[in-house]
Amino acid sequence: MTKPPLTLYLAAPRGFCAGVDRAIKIVEMALGKWGAPVYVRHEIVHNKYVVDDLRAKGAVFVEELDDCPDDRPVIFSAHGVPKSVPAEASARQMLYVDATCPLVSKVHIEAERHAEAGLQIIMIGHAGHPETVGTMGQLAEGEVLLVETPADVPALAVRDAQKLAFVTQTTLSVDDTADIVAALQARFPAIKGPHKEDICYATTNRQEAVKAMAQKAEAMLVVGAPNSSNSRRLVEVGARAGCGYAQLVQRATDIDWRAIEGIRSIGITAGASAPEVLVNEVIAALEARYDVTIEEVETATENVEFKVPRVLRTPA
Known part of the structure; x- marks a missing residue:
């Protein structure tokens, strides 16, 4: 057949x-x-x-x-x-x-510096996410206010509208964050932002690749965990960029075959915490059912490397 x-x-x-x-x-x-x-x-x-x-x-x-x-x-x-x-x-x-x-630590340091300068911090992030909890926990309770959407901005009760700064969770949607920043700047014109965008290079790069892929693919599979913020954002970015169907899958066994029945093109990506072995597993599952032609959609090259702490680089 x-x-x-x-x-x-x-x-x-x-x-x-x-x-x-x-x-x-x-x-x-x-x-x-x-x-x-x-x-x-x-x-x-x-x-x-x-x-x-x-x-x-x-x-x-x-x-x-x-x-x-x-x-x-x-x-x-x-x-x-x-x-x-x-x-x-x-x-x-x-x-x-x-x-x-280290990119999360950079946000922590940023928040502390703003606080030392007498500024109250507004954090753009998801309530309960460990990164948000960690960043807010760098300062005393009440020193960091959380906003999740532009709709949260009008209700913010700040100490002094002239003494504010914002930081962001590193794994958010670039586009969603831009909307929230615009709402904050409209309400608090004096608010200070980060010297360099807090959203990490990897989050941005993966979202840009998804946008490029969404122009070509009828459906998209994002390999990642349901509790992974950056993976879930990739699904949202793909759908918003025009891809007709976008699904988050942890493994090949999660693929909804009926949902992709009859389609001729699929985009595949993976969140920043998903190993390549799981991507290969998904590709193999598709190859078992289809005559697959693979095309790479490359939008950036990454060569970033972070050192492990010194305690692990010295003998026991």
């Missing part, structure tokens, strides 16, 4: 970013240096495949420091943590390694 033809557009860049790569490496190097178990506060990155793989190697994932013994190393996830977490670890004399993405 002849397979129907399918053009598969493959986004470049896609998948792991430098911050995710570094965070996974930190857990693996910690296991190599100190042996199992090594505790990790929160999922190191938002991807079940990655977390399960590290768990099999001896990592123990917990949500709070209370769940960690004092005598084993603990690693803080790539999303960042409130200041109270390392303070508590130090008080308990725990050995800890901070795997916070």
Whole structure:
């Protein structure tokens, strides 16, 4: 039986970013240096495949420091943590390694500098997301106000409209964030923004590749986890850019075959915490059903690399 033809557009860049790569490496190097178990506060990155793989190697994932013994190393996830977490670890004399993405740490430093200059901070982010919780937790309660949409801006109760600054979660939609910033600037003309956009290079690059792909593909599959902010944004960006159908899939088994029945072109990308092995799995599943022709849609080249902390680069 002849397979129907399918053009598969493959986004470049896609998948792991430098911050995710570094965070996974930190857990693996910690296991190599100190042996199992090594505790990790929160999922190191938002991807079940990655977390399960590290768990099999001896990592123990917990949500709070209370769940960690004092005598084993603990690693803080790539999303960042409130200041109270390392303070508590130090008080308990725990050995800890901070795997916070350096681009998230940059936002933390930015927020602190603004606060030292007497400015109240407005954070553009998603309530409850660990990165937002971590950034807001760099300062005392009430010093950082959260907005999720432009509709939240009119209700903001600020101390002084002349003394404000904003920061953003690094994994947001570039377009959505621009709308919120515009609303903030319209209401608070004196508000200060970051010197350089907070949304990370990898988030921006993956969204741009999706926009380029959406012009060509009838459907789009985004490989990523449902709790991954940057993966979910890719689905939204694809749909908004004109792709008729966009679905988030963790694995090939999640593909809704009926939804893509009869289509002739599919775009594939992956969130910044999704490994390439899962992309290959999705491609293989499509190749089993279709006569696939692959075309790469490249919009940027990435060569960023972040060093792991010094404690892991020295012998035990």
